[in-house]
Amino acid sequence: MASSSSPTETRSPELRKDPINNRWVIFSPARAKRPSDFKSKSSSENQNSNSSSSCPFCFGNEHHCAPEIFRDSPDPNVDWKIRVIQNLYPALSRDIGGETEGHPDGEKSGFPGRVVPGVGFHDVVIETPVHSVHLSDLGPTQVGEVLLAYKKRIEQIKERDLIKYVQVFKNHGASAGASLSHSHSQILALPVIPPTVSGRLCSMKEYFDQTGKCGLCEVQPKDLLIDETTYFTSIVPFAATFPFEIWIIPQYHSSHFHDLDSEKAIDLGGLLKLMLRKLSMQLNNPPFNFMIHTSPLQVTDSQSPYSHWYLQIVPQLTGVGGFEIGTGCYINPVFPDDAAKVLREV
Amino acid sequence: MASSSSPTETRSPELRKDPINNRWVIFSPARAKRPSDFKSKSSSENQNSNSSSSCPFCFGNEHHCAPEIFRDSPDPNVDWKIRVIQNLYPALSRDIGGETEGHPDGEKSGFPGRVVPGVGFHDVVIETPVHSVHLSDLGPTQVGEVLLAYKKRIEQIKERDLIKYVQVFKNHGASAGASLSHSHSQILALPVIPPTVSGRLCSMKEYFDQTGKCGLCEVQPKDLLIDETTYFTSIVPFAATFPFEIWIIPQYHSSHFHDLDSEKAIDLGGLLKLMLRKLSMQLNNPPFNFMIHTSPLQVTDSQSPYSHWYLQIVPQLTGVGGFEIGTGCYINPVFPDDAAKVLREV
Ligand SMILES: Nc1ncnc2c1ncn2[C@@H]1O[C@H](COP(=O)(O)OP(=O)(O)O[C@H]2O[C@H](CO)[C@@H](O)[C@H](O)[C@H]2O)[C@@H](O)[C@H]1O
Ligand SMILES: Nc1ncnc2c1ncn2[C@@H]1O[C@H](COP(=O)(O)OP(=O)(O)O[C@H]2O[C@H](CO)[C@@H](O)[C@H](O)[C@H]2O)[C@@H](O)[C@H]1O
Numbered sequence: 199m200a201s202s203s204s205p206t207e208t209r210s211p212e213l214r215k216d217p218i219n220n221r222w223v224i225f226s227p228a229r230a231k232r233p234s235d236f237k238s239k240s241s242s243e244n245q246n247s248n249s250s251s252s253c254p255f256c257f258g259n260e261h262h263c264a265p266e267i268f269r270d271s272p273d274p275n276v277d278w279k280i281r282v283i284q285n286l287y288p289a290l291s292r293d294i295g296g297e298t299e300g301h302p303d304g305e306k307s308g309f310p311g312r313v314v315p316g317v318g319f320h321d322v323v324i325e326t327p328v329h330s331v332h333l334s335d336l337g338p339t340q341v342g343e344v345l346l347a348y349k350k351r352i353e354q355i356k357e358r359d360l361i362k363y364v365q366v367f368k369n370h371g372a373s374a375g376a377s378l379s380h381s382h383s384q385i386l387a388l389p390v391i392p393p394t395v396s397g398r399l400c401s402m403k404e405y406f407d408q409t410g411k412c413g414l415c416e417v418q419p420k421d422l423l424i425d426e427t428t429y430f431t432s433i434v435p436f437a438a439t440f441p442f443e444i445w446i447i448p449q450y451h452s453s454h455f456h457d458l459d460s461e462k463a464i465d466l467g468g469l470l471k472l473m474l475r476k477l478s479m480q481l482n483n484p485p486f487n488f489m490i491h492t493s494p495l496q497v498t499d500s501q502s503p504y505s506h507w508y509l510q511i512v513p514q515l516t517g518v519g520g521f522e523i524g525t526g527c528y529i530n531p532v533f534p535d536d537a538a539k540v541l542r543e544v
Numbered sequence: 545m546a547s548s549s550s551p552t553e554t555r556s557p558e559l560r561k562d563p564i565n566n567r568w569v570i571f572s573p574a575r576a577k578r579p580s581d582f583k584s585k586s587s588s589e590n591q592n593s594n595s596s597s598s599c600p601f602c603f604g605n606e607h608h609c610a611p612e613i614f615r616d617s618p619d620p621n622v623d624w625k626i627r628v629i630q631n632l633y634p635a636l637s638r639d640i641g642g643e644t645e646g647h648p649d650g651e652k653s654g655f656p657g658r659v660v661p662g663v664g665f666h667d668v669v670i671e672t673p674v675h676s677v678h679l680s681d682l683g684p685t686q687v688g689e690v691l692l693a694y695k696k697r698i699e700q701i702k703e704r705d706l707i708k709y710v711q712v713f714k715n716h717g718a719s720a721g722a723s724l725s726h727s728h729s730q731i732l733a734l735p736v737i738p739p740t741v742s743g744r745l746c747s748m749k750e751y752f753d754q755t756g757k758c759g760l761c762e763v764q765p766k767d768l769l770i771d772e773t774t775y776f777t778s779i780v781p782f783a784a785t786f787p788f789e790i791w792i793i794p795q796y797h798s799s800h801f802h803d804l805d806s807e808k809a810i811d812l813g814g815l816l817k818l819m820l821r822k823l824s825m826q827l828n829n830p831p832f833n834f835m836i837h838t839s840p841l842q843v844t845d846s847q848s849p850y851s852h853w854y855l856q857i858v859p860q861l862t863g864v865g866g867f868e869i870g871t872g873c874y875i876n877p878v879f880p881d882d883a884a885k886v887l888r889e890v
Pocket of ligand 2: 578600630631720
C-alpha cells in the first residue's frame with residue numbers, strides 16, 4: 199500500500215456513516231498491521247505456511263497473544279480446550295479515552311451525526327489448541343462447547359449499554375478472508391445496529407404484519423432441506439445469495455442466539471459439523487465463512503414475535519465483481535434445489 | 545464444483561427475492577460455463593494468460609463473440625474502436641419464451657411474489673481492439689467515447705418497459721472478479737430496482753426532506769478532494785467503504801448518467817483516466833472495479849430534485865470476511881483524508 203500510511207497509524211478507530219448509501223464503515227488503521235499466514239490474499243490457499251511453532255494461537259504460544267478473556271478447560275489434565283482472547287489488532291477499541299459519548303468529530307468534520315467513536319469489543323475464539331485441527335474435526339459436543347463460548351462472551355458483553363449488536367463470524371481459508379490458518383472465529387461487538395440487521399428486522403416485521411407469523415418459523419424446506427435434528431433444520435435458502443449457501447434455523451422461535459442452552463448447543467454442534475463436512479466433501483474443502491445472524495441486544499416486546507436468529511454458512515466459490523458492489527444483487531449459478539440435492543447425497 | 549451441476553444448465557434464469565434480507569438474487573446456471581483467462585480466481589494476477597490470438601475480444605476474433613449490438617468506428621481507416629456486444633454467458637435472458645409477465649414459478653414453489661423471470665439485457669463493451677491496451681492508456685476523448693457508448697446503449701434499452709434499472713460496471717484484474725483480461729466493461733439491464741438503488745433514493749430523500757438540498761450537490765470536498773475539472777469533482781468519500789475508494793461526482797445536478805453530452809463525456813473521460821492512473825501509480829496497478837450509480841430509468845418529478853448520479857472506483861486491496869457478509873458494515877484501514885492526500889500527491 200502507499201507510503202504515507204504511517205500518519206494514520208496513531209488515529210483512534212471511528213465509525214462513519216455514508217448518508218448516501220446509509221451504511222456504516224469502521225475506520226481502523228491498526229488493522230493494516232495484522233500478520234498473515236497467506237503470502238498474499240490472492241495467492242493460492244496455503245493453510246500451513248505458518249507452522250505451529252510461530253502460530254500465536256497454538257498451545258504453548260499463549261504469551262504471543264493479546265490478553266485472554268477466559269478459557270474453557272474442563273479436564274484438569276488439559277491446559278485448555280478453547281480460549282477467548284482479545285484481538286491484537288482490533289477494529290474497535292475497548293476504550294478510547296473518555297470519548298465514549300458525544301464525540302465531537304462529527305461537528306469538527308462538518309458532518310454532524312455521521313461519526314461515532316470506534317468503541318466496542320473485538321475478540322478471537324481459538325477453537326482448539328492444535329494447529330492442524332479444524333472445527334469440523336471436533337466432535338459434536340466440542341463444537342457445541344465452541345458455541346457455548348460465544349454465548350458466554352455475548353452474555354458478558356451485553357452488560358455494556360454502549361453495545362447494540364454482537365456479530366459472531368468465522369473465516370476459513372484465505373479466499374474467505376482468513377489471515378491466520380489456526381482454527382478460530384471472531385466476535386465483534388458494535389456500538390451501532392448494522393444495516394443488514396435493521397433491514398432484516400424490517401422485512402420480518404412486514405411479513406409478520408401481513409401473516410401474523412414469523413418468517414423463519416414458517417420456512418417450508420421441501421426440496422431445499424438438507425438435514426434436521428431435534429431442534430434445528432438445515433436448508434439451502436430459496437433465494438440463496440451464494441452457491442451452496444446453507445442456513446441452520448432453530449425450529450423453536452428465539453430472537454437471540456445467546457439464549458441457546460447446553461443441550462441445544464450440542465445438537466447444533468452436531469449439525470454444524472455435519473454441514474461443514476458435507477461442504478468439504480462435495481466441494482473439495484472450500485474456503486468458507488459462517489455468520490450468526492441474531493437480533494440487536496435490546497429487542498422490544500413488539501419485535502420479539504418476528505425476530506428469529508439463524509446461522510448462515512457460505513462457501514466462497516465465485517468471488518464478486520462490479521455488478522454486486524454496485525447493485526447489492528448477486529448472481530448465483532446454482533439453483534438452491536440442485537445445491538440441496540448435492541448436499542443431501544453425502 | 546460438484547458433479548451434479550449438469551441438470552441445472554438447461555434452466556432459464558430467474559430472479560428470487562430473499563424476504564428475510566429483502567435482497568434479489570439472479571439464478572443463472574449458464575454463467576457457470578463462461579471461460580476464464582485466470583487459472584483460478586485465487587491465483588495471482590496473470591493478465592496475459594489468454595493471448596491475443598485466442599482472446600474473443602481482440603481485433604480479428606469477432607466471430608468468436610456473441611452478436612454485436614453496435615460498433616464505434618468513426619475513422620474509415622479503422623475497422624472499429626469500440627464494440628458493444630451481447631454477453632455470450634448472460635446472467636439474464638433477452639427472451640425466455642413468453643414468460644415475460646406473470647411468471648407462475650412463484651406460486652409453484654409456494655413462494656408467491658418472490659420470483660421474477662430472469663429477463664433483461666447483459667452486454668459487454670469492448671473498449672479497444674488491442675489486447676494489451678488498458679482503459680487508462682486511452683486518451684481523454686477515447687475514454688469519453690467509451691462513456692458515450694454506455695450512454696447510447698442505455699438509451700436503446702430504456703425503450704423497453706420491462707427494464708427498471710441499468711447497471712454499468714467494469715472489472716479489472718482477477719481479484720476484482722474479471723474473467724477476461726482484454727479491456728472491457730459490462731452493462732446489465734434489470735427487471736427490478738436493486739436494493740442499493742432504492743436504499744440510496746431513500747437516504748437522499750431523507751436528506752432532501754431535512755435540508756431542501758441534494759446530498760451530492762452539497763458535498764464539501766475540503767481535504768477529501770483529489771481533483772476537479774469543468775464539470776466533475778473527484779473525492780475520497782467521507783465514509784469510504786474501501787481503502788482508496790474514489791467518487792467522481794458531476795458538479796451539475798443530474799439524475800441520470802445517460803443525460804451526459806459529448807463535451808461532458810470527454811471532460812469525465814479525462815478525469816476518469818487520471819484517477820485510474822493515480823491508483824495505478826500509488827497502489828501498483830491494483831485490481832479495481834468501477835460502477836456507475838445512476839437512478840432508476842423512471843424517476844418521478846418528486847424524486848428528481850434529490851437523485852444525482854456518480855461514478856465509484858474501488859481498488860480491490862483488502863478482501864472481505866464474515867463480518868462484512870454478516871453486517872453489511874465494512875472495515876477500512878485507511879482514513880479518507882489520508883487516502884486523498886496520497887492520491888493528490890501524483
Ligand atoms: N497474536 C495475536 N493475538 C490476538 N489476535 C491476533 C494475533 N495475531 C493476529 N490476531 C488477530 O487474529 C485475527 C485472525 O482473523 P481472521 O484470520 O479470521 O481474519 P482477519 O480478521 O485478519 O480479516 C478478515 O476478516 C475481516 C472481518 O471479516 C475482514 O475485514 C478482512 O478483510 C478479512 O481478511 C485477526 O483479526 C488478527 O487481528
Ligand atoms: N466470446 C464471448 N462473447 C461475448 N461475451 C463473452 C465471451 N466470452 C466471455 N464473455 C463474457 O465476457 C464477460 C467478461 O466479464 P468480466 O471479466 O468482467 O467478469 P465476469 O462477468 O466473468 O464475472 C465477474 O463479474 C460478475 C459481475 O460482477 C460477477 O458475478 C463474477 O463473480 C465476477 O467474476 C463475462 O461476463 C463473459 O460471460
